Amino acid sequence: MEINSDALYQEQLEEWSEFRERVEQLNTIQTRKIEMGGYHIIAQFNPARAVSSGAKLDKKSIAARKCFLCSNNRPTIQKGIELNERFTLLVNPFPILKKHFTIPLNEHCAQEILPYMADFLNFAQRMPRYILFYNGPQCGASAPDHIHFQAIEKGQLPLEKEWQLQEKEIWEENNDSKVEQLLNYGRKCVHIQSACADTVIREFRSLYNKFQKETNTNEEPKMNLFGFVENGLIHLFIFHRRTHRPAQFFETGEKFKMISPGAIDIAGIFVLPRREDYESICKEEILDVLEQVSY
Numbered sequence: 001m002e003i004n005s006d007a008l009y010q011e012q013l014e015e016w017s018e019f020r021e022r023v024e025q026l027n028t029i030q031t032r033k034i035e036m037g038g039y040h041i042i043a044q045f046n047p048a049r050a051v052s053s054g055a056k057l058d059k060k061s062i063a064a065r066k067c068f069l070c071s072n073n074r075p076t077i078q079k080g081i082e083l084n085e086r087f088t089l090l091v092n093p094f095p096i097l098k099k100h101f102t103i104p105l106n107e108h109c110a111q112e113i114l115p116y117m118a119d120f121l122n123f124a125q126r127m128p129r130y131i132l133f134y135n136g137p138q139c140g141a142s143a144p145d146h147i148h149f150q151a152i153e154k155g156q157l158p159l160e161k162e163w164q165l166q167e168k169e170i171w172e173e174n175n176d177s178k179v180e181q182l183l184n185y186g187r188k189c190v191h192i193q194s195a196c197a198d199t200v201i202r203e204f205r206s207l208y209n210k211f212q213k214e215t216n217t218n219e220e221p222k223m224n225l226f227g228f229v230e231n232g233l234i235h236l237f238i239f240h241r242r243t244h245r246p247a248q249f250f251e252t253g254e255k256f257k258m259i260s261p262g263a264i265d266i267a268g269i270f271v272l273p274r275r276e277d278y279e280s281i282c283k284e285e286i287l288d289v290l291e292q293v294s295y
Helices: 005-015 019-030 048-055 059-064 114-126 158-165 195-213 275-281 282-294
Strands: 030-035 041-043 089-090 100-104 130-135 148-153 169-171 177-182 189-194 222-231 233-240 271-274
Touching: 005 019, 005 089, 030 282, 041 158, 041 275, 114 130, 114 148, 114 195, 114 222, 114 233, 177 195, 189 195, 195 233
Parallel strands: 041 271
Antiparallel strands: 030 041, 089 100, 100 148, 130 148, 130 222, 169 177, 177 189, 189 233, 222 233
């Protein structure tokens, strides 16, 4: 059954003034397009994202703050839709793009994707006008201690159109699925396509294990995921990450840049809370950042 996200969004716009103001601010946000050769990046000047982009994500800092995704810590005015017995759909109170939702687990459990991949794909199927995405715990998640997905309305990410135009290396193809890597895209991206959710999950598990072996880890590989449904096919995009933040983030003085790439950035919209970073960022620096944080 399709999720009635529009009703929730409209209700929250009418009742929650702070949320409404932040949504209205999206209409005045400055952006500029940077051609990268075969693809492009949109730089977005968004001061409201300074708290998220600059957040301290070490274990001590996370433990010291209240989890803003837990129901008892959320504003009383924030409403939700129960998607199943485990997850609830909420509007994102600090949106990056229009129609931006957060989908947290109803329990406080650490961010990880494998046990919840079936939920992720099910929600993508039930929200056909949206793209779902996932930030790994070390790849842009501002709440790495609480499992959650996010969703945005289709038509806003460069990835949506660009992936079809890229040269690809087919890893596996049969009657019911395809696995391929996008080439010359500035960051490692693997695309899984199938009409069957179980097939997508099987291929994803195989890729998950492959990334673990390549990086010699038993932990979740660093990655950002995007999932959506188009013409009856499930599309899953996996961006393999080296690290969360580039060296520029840890510099001081004039060398400091508040660049903290999460899934949205990796999909083509660099969210920059500081005007000086927005105005100075260029093709060469974007390539440098992507090379640092991606395989």
